Amino acid sequence: MNLPYFISQRISTNKAGTFSSTIHKVAVFSVGIGLAVMIIAFAIMMGFKNTIKNKIYSFSGHIQITKYVNSNSYNENPLKFPDDLISDKIVNVVPFSFKAGLIQTEEEVEGVLFKGVGNSFDTLSFRKYLTEGRFINFKEKGYSTEVVLSSYLMNRLNLQLGDAFVMHFFQNPPRARKLTIVGVYESGMEELDKQILFGDIGLARRLNNWDSAYAGGYEVYLKSVDKIDPVQQKLYEKYGYDLYVQKTSNKFLQVFEWLSLIDNNVNILLFMVLFVASFNMISIILILILERTPMIGTLKALGATNGLIRKIFVYNGLQMILKGMLIGNVFGLGIAFLQWKFKLITLDSSNYYMSYVPIEFNFGVVVLLNLLVLGLVSSILILPTLFVARVEPIKAIKFD
Numbered sequence: 037m038n039l040p041y042f043i044s045q046r047i048s049t050n051k052a053g054t055f056s057s058t059i060h061k062v063a064v065f066s067v068g069i070g071l072a073v074m075i076i077a078f079a080i081m082m083g084f085k086n087t088i089k090n091k092i093y094s095f096s097g098h099i100q101i102t103k104y105v106n107s108n109s110y111n112e113n114p115l116k117f118p119d120d121l122i123s124d125k126i127v128n129v130v131p132f133s134f135k136a137g138l139i140q141t142e143e144e145v146e147g148v149l150f151k152g153v154g155n156s157f158d159t160l161s162f163r164k165y166l167t168e169g170r171f172i173n174f175k176e177k178g179y180s181t182e183v184v185l186s187s188y189l190m191n192r193l194n195l196q197l198g199d200a201f202v203m204h205f206f207q208n209p210p211r212a213r214k215l216t217i218v219g220v221y222e223s224g225m226e227e228l229d230k231q232i233l234f235g236d237i238g239l240a241r242r243l244n245n246w247d248s249a250y251a252g253g254y255e256v257y258l259k260s261v262d263k264i265d266p267v268q269q270k271l272y273e274k275y276g277y278d279l280y281v282q283k284t285s286n287k288f289l290q291v292f293e294w295l296s297l298i299d300n301n302v303n304i305l306l307f308m309v310l311f312v313a314s315f316n317m318i319s320i321i322l323i324l325i326l327e328r329t330p331m332i333g334t335l336k337a338l339g340a341t342n343g344l345i346r347k348i349f350v351y352n353g354l355q356m357i358l359k360g361m362l363i364g365n366v367f368g369l370g371i372a373f374l375q376w377k378f379k380l381i382t383l384d385s386s387n388y389y390m391s392y393v394p395i396e397f398n399f400g401v402v403v404l405l406n407l408l409v410l411g412l413v414s415s416i417l418i419l420p421t422l423f424v425a426r427v428e429p430i431k432a433i434k435f436d
Contacts, residue, residue, distance in 0.1 A: 040347035047328065048352055056327060060356060063320045067360025067413065068367065070313040074306055074405050075368030081302045082401070083394030085295050089261070091223055091389065092291065094161050095232075096284045097130060097255025098264050099271065104280050111207075112252035114244070118275065125267050127259045130156050131251030133240035137205040139233075144193045150183075150203065152237030158257070162221070169197050169219035172236055179238030184219035186229040205243055213239065224385040227288075291389075313409065314416040321353050321420040332424060333432025346421035353417040361406060372397065 048060065101121075103113035112133060121129055135150040159171045172182045185195065195201065197217055204212045215235065223229055237251060258267055264283055272281045285292045325332070332345055375381060376395035385391045 040344055041351050044348045044351035044355065047331070047348070048355055056324070059320055059323055059327075063317060063353075063356040064360040064363065066316040066320075067313055067357050067409065068363035070309040071361055071364025071405065071409050072368035072371070074309055074409075075364070075402055076372055077302050077305050078401050078405065079368075079372045079395045079397060080393055081298055082398055083396040084298060084388075084390075086396055087394040088225075088291065088295060088389050091165075091225060092284060092288050093257070093261070094158070094165070095223060095225075095228055096287065098258045098261065098284055099256040099268050100253055100280075100282050100284060100287065101256065101271065101275065102253035102280045102282070103278075112244075114246050114250040115253060115279070116249050117251070117254065120274075121254070121256070121271075123267075125258055125260070125263050126256055128156060128158060128257040130154070130158070130255040130257070131237060131253075132255055133237050133244070133246075133252035135205050135207075135240050135243060137203050139189070139193060140202045140204060141193050141195065146189065146193055147231070148189065148203075148233055149231045150205070150235050150240065151232050152235050152240035152252075154237045165221045165223050167220050167222050169217070171219055172234065173218075174236055175238070179242055180236040181213060181215050181239065182218040182236070183215045184221055184234040185217055186232065187220050187222045188226075188229040189233065190217075190220055207243065211243055213243075222385075224389045224391060226386060226389075310409070310412055314413050317353060317357070317413050317416055318420050320356075321349055321417060322423065324352065325349060325420065325423055329427060329432045332427045333429045336427070336429040337433065342425045345424045346418075349421050349424070350414075350417050354414060357410060357413055361409060364409075365402070365406070369397075369402070 047056075101115070101118075103115050105111065105113060117129075117131065131154055133152040135152065137148060137150060139146045139148055153172075155174050157171075162171060166184075167187055169184070171184060172180055174180055190196070193201070195217060197220060200214055200216045202212055202214050204210060221234075238248075240246075240252070241248060241250065256267075256271070258264060264285070268281060268283050275281055335345055372395050375393055376397070379392040381393040383390060383392055
């Protein structure tokens with residue numbers, strides 16, 4: 037029989053309402069609430085990061101290949117599709133072309149960027165951002181005059197789905213086209229919603245007098261986000277002498293730096309929660325040792341060693357930690373699931389790029405958090421049990 041474990045089981049079963057019972061509940065609650073907070077924090081952090089990154093990648097690809105230009109204008113140099121661009125790490129390549137211009141309605145005028153895309157554009161992924169209508173129907177010959185506007189531009193210009201408007205394109209000589217709205221999107225990203233409307237790249241080619249084999253650039257979509265750096269380096273080595281190979285994360289540098297700050301905040305929160313949980317366990321075990329001082333003295337008088345008595349309180353502490361972890365997992369995963377399912381907590385999309393708090397479950401991270409709490413807080417239990425060696429049997433038996 038494991039004597040320390042047996043004694044720890046006996047002293048852990050306290051009557052309701054007693055001081056020991058209250059201390060046990062406080063210990064369990066402190067560990068549980070700490071673990072629940074960490075699980076929710078990491079689920080929100082990963083949800084934020086991946087939601088924003090996926091939005092950016094959906095609209096701009098993982099890597100963009102363009103020709104070098106001598107100014108910051110949106111006048112593009114035509115680029116022919118590199119025949120050897122496709123590889124086993126690349127899932128899709130989308131040609132695009134930007135044309136700056138003005139939307140003119142009866143009441144308003146607004147400067148925008150026409151982004152021309154073609155059949156290779158991933159309309160299935162884009163569909164989740166459509167709030168009304170559909171995406172463009174591309175024509176086999178010629179070009180389509182259908183466009184998709186953001187809800188921001190629709191409200192600003194007082195337009196409705198199905199309306200037609202005239203867009204004046206900046207070029208020499210200036211040209212104008214009548215376009216029809218077939219879809220409305222909302223990305224939640226102000227930089228995109230304020231200026232981008234989607235149209236047929238065939239129209240941009242016609243305005244620029246380009247052949248169908250040319251585009252303003254190419255958006256490269258990868259099978260795995262983790263391969264961005266090596267693929268970008270490989271493409272740079274192959275085309276960098278003539279073409280501009282840029283990671284999308286560099287193009288949206290401020291957004292990605294903001295996401296890195298979220299990592300730092302969560303790491304600080306993790307440290308604070310672990311510190312508080314560890315401090316609470318030290319305090320609680322010391323209180324339990326003081327409360328059980330007569331028992332410690334009796335055990336020593338009967339020949340128990342300091343190591344045996346310390347194991348009793350370590351086992352007692354482990355039981356409280358495991359109970360707290362069970363409660364923390366239930367509450368943490370439960371609250372995260374409710375938010376994921378029902379989107380109870382909303383956000384201002386103009387500030388956070390999304391309309392609700394996103395949740396992403398990563399059970400590998402949950403397991404690591406559990407192991408971290410169990411390992412760190414359990415190892416901390418050794419510190420207060422060192423006080424057992426200072427207890428003298430004669431004084432402890434008389435202790436009141």
